[in-house]
Amino acid sequence: MDKPFRQGKLLLTALILVTVLAISACSNKGAGSGNENSLKVGTTDIQADLWNFIRDEAKADGLNIEVVTLTGQVDLNQSLADGDLDANAFQHIAYLTSWNGIHKASLAAADTTIIAPLGIYAKNIKDLKEIKEGAKIAIPNDQTNLVRALKLLESAKLIKLQEGFDAAKGGVDQIADNPLKLNIITAQSGMLPRVLDDVAAAIINNGVALQAGYKLNSSLYHENEADTAYINVVATTEGILKDKPEAFKKLNAVLHSQKVSDYIQTRYEGNFIPVTRQIDEVVEAFKKENETP
Template identity: 30%
Template sequence: MTVARRTLLALALSASALSTPLVHAQDKKELTIGATAGSNIEVLRQGIKPLLEKRGYTVKLVEFNDYVQPNIALAQGALDANFFQHITYLNRFREDRGLDIVDVVQGPMAPFGIYSKKRRSLAEVKPGDRITLANDPANLAHGLALLAEQKLLTLKPGADPIRVTEKDIASNPLQLKLQPIEAAQIPRTLDDAEYAIVNGNFAISSGLKLSDALLLEKTPDHYMLVLAVKGKDKAQPWTRALAEAFRAPEFKAVLEQKFPGYARPAFLQ
């Protein structure tokens, strides 16, 4: 065998070896997707999973009860994708932890709401009332911004509403007692606190109805949930299939029938 032929053969074998894992990745048909309890995982179960199964995918859903583990599991490879967070939270988590996770497509969410068993409206708020809200930075900022919108407190001029903390409160005229706790636990505080700002998915998983809220926010675009994957997987065919499922007319029909009142991105209106 000549040197030229040996060189060509070696190059061909190298190309074949390099292409094998790529073909395997493209042929991936078993997907594991994580979501938080309540509405988020139910949206996947009733709306997204059936569409993917029609395209030949096998889908396993994994339920979480906090806002940390779904991203850790994704970064470590235990999940192929997750659906539970808005872009603000994703960006902050990615920067804080140094993780290569990215957003793919927006999806619906059960909106933030203010609930109470002791008051019939926000107009009944009294000095010193206790309000529970999420303690993670992104959702704490979300809750504080919602209270500011309702004129229950004011934030310092120039404060970024998606990054504010309790240090950014300029005035609290009613001396409301703000109690940040783990988001999943907030519905349990309704027997004691006068008001609770509850993430929609945890409201539903605890048995509350969106119609029970004294106030449901009009969810801004930066608080809409996103599907996330590892950065290296963003261009994979199965990632595109996931994004297409979220944009499908069949998914929109499921939302309209089974998830009324949910906030939705513009392409699902």
Template identity: 30%
Template sequence: MQASALFKTFSAGALAFALAACGGQKETAPAAASAASQPAAAGAEKQEIVFGTTVGDFGDMVKDQIQPALEKKGYKVKLIEFTDYVRPNLALAEGELDINIFQHKPYLDDFKKEHKLDITEVFQVPTAPLGLYPGKLKSLDEVKDGSSVSAPNDPSNFARALVMLNELGWIKLKDGINPLTASKNDIAENLKNINIVELEAAQLPRSRADVDFAIVNGNYAMSSGMKLTETLFQEPSFAYVNWSAVKTADKDSQWVKDVTDAYNSDEFKTYAKQRFAGYKYPASWGEQAAAGAKAEAASTASAAK
């Protein structure tokens, strides 16, 4: 069963679970926070908001647009950037962060269940799609028996990688499997005898020198200087657009509403579409249907070459 069919049979539920992961250990100290000269926004429960993101595009969004917008409302903003997918959720649950932005919903759901965390998603953010990038081989036509492909090793993103390989026709997944939880046990046939090299997501850009192809998470691709135009194949699904997460008790707070408004403002949308062209945008922006059809058609055409 091709991945597009997998997602169609799984469709509405899968798309409702849309979100993408990255995260990790602290890499940098909090970005210098600008102190607002005016008092905190009227009705706000707090004066300072601490964001946690992975290094790269999500942090840039905060620094470039969200921090200035919130400071105009009287908030102070601090940013802590991480380099793996584990620490941001733990830091949120432990109170080191007020909000994090780095992950898709399948990852969040698995992580909070495993670690028994009371955190929840709030709004989606523009997200670079998972892509297959050239390594030692430069085109899809060059794939050969035994080609090596590096892929993210966390379960939710590894499932995405398997679905991409299925779409490409390099492996065949079992009929009826859940595309959000696919594992090596769900491979029915390895048609190209692909050697799948599992690595921490942050290591994938550097792995390109050692493998034939690399499946790289969008945020790490962008933060390493790679371009979406370099991809040989991109996942067409919108099931992995990333979300913000907060402690469940904070979900209806005024400050959360103010952050949500900043990410859905016309100013932020204009910025995102100029700075992050080729990304997948939040469903609430109302642009997924047309973009999704275009992306799926492009991916299908690319795989058929």
């Protein structure tokens, strides 16, 4: 009596195993692997309008883009690595490189999009020269943007960093010279506009500044718009890039079209700047800039 039962149990186990393997295979190929002319792209609410415009423009070229806006604590890179997305667009190449290193991953930069220069903003002063001795300066607390902020302060000649400043682990403890004895504090990026009443100035990510109503041209100082490390990219995986070459080719044409460039400049009023440099050149330049001597 128990032989048919055992055979049925073995068959059920085999069916479950086949199903799990099939799901796993689909996940590894990416979110939209069934259609070579479709891409599921994850982005943040800050860039959602831009990607909805890109989606509408791409339709004329036969490319179907599903825009997924993710907020809160969702890690867009982990969603991509897990196969829930075909691509994402929210980060600059320096952040992508850092994330890959931390997570031992190999997400790839597939295209360039915008650059969003980091700026020094203030409510009560109009010029860097008005920053007084002992003034409190707020900067982002995540490693990539903390390093970026310290470099911006150095570029503004407010501090000097140690020679050989470590971009991976560097912090305020690696400031070599602080002539104004500035009190540099850290805070979550999204909170920085709210602390402007309590500090002399804050270094605010461009997208966060835009949401808070601050325009780049109102900043006391901001990054060089051509800084390779902070060019935003479309990230994907090597597997998806290989499976969908035509989709990414069409995306490239739309991203760098005059219509999208005009939209970025009009919609974001100078806070986001369209990038014309192609991804291969940007990746190569970034590698050279970060080569260990």
